Amino acid sequence: MSSDAPVPSLADLRQEIDRIDETMHRLLMERGKIIDRLIAVKKTSESGSAFRPGREASMMRALAERHEGLLPLDTAEGIWRVIIATFTYVQAPYSVHADVSAGDAPVRDSARFHFGFTVPYVTHPSAAAVIEAVATSRGDLGIFRMDQGATSGAWWRSLAGPDRPKIIARLPFIERPDHPAGTPVFVISKPLADASLRDVVLYAAQFERWHKGANEALADLGGEVVASAADANGLSELIAVPGTLQPSDLQNALTKAGASLSQLVEVGSHAERFRVK
């Protein structure tokens, strides 16, 4: 604005804010009408689940890439998470189940940030209880902290099997060091036919013996161990690798590196991780 331009009054600026707020509200209501039409196209009532994590990951990525200005990215991301999660909920109601055996606060923050307050948040005393709640629901989600160490045991083992719930997303979609709800979590749901991206594929791997060289072999393949727990059968790991890698190549590389693998079962997949500074 040039120095001789008239300075707007506070009332003028508030009028602008009112206009923008009303436009945003009307646009949200218009979005709701599109969702209404989308329910029929997606046949959501047949599948019982409207969640499309691949689509959400690309929407959140586009939002981060276009974001600029005074409003923190945290806020823009939080607003859109609530919009998308709630529009998912109005298509087909669902609850988010969480294992709070290692504490409620971080996982509740994550659930509220990513799914809002309209979607019910249900706590459980164990990972097994979360998985069973999801397995017996119509379209509920479960969330698991990836940083809770061995307290929850090798929960990923009970995702093995064609009809068992599967990992369908990793949150937050937009990763950054000071994320306000940055606890990394996996989202599980009953298997989604047309919904999951396979940029990253997750395996439950059971080892009779682990060898530290296997970490290096895994890194060479672009993979990593994301969670690990010892149980009666040996060492159980949740391994993430690029979706382009064949399971036989993974198995061969780990065996060659000295880790004796007794079982390798796919337990889910998710979109490519996206990081901003």
Ligand SMILES: O=C(O)C(=O)C[C@]1(C(=O)O)C=C[C@@H](O)C=C1
């Ligand atoms: O694109 C869809 O399939 C939708 O249902 C719409 C929408 C959204 O609100 O944008 C909601 C749920 C899905 O997880 C992804 C996106």
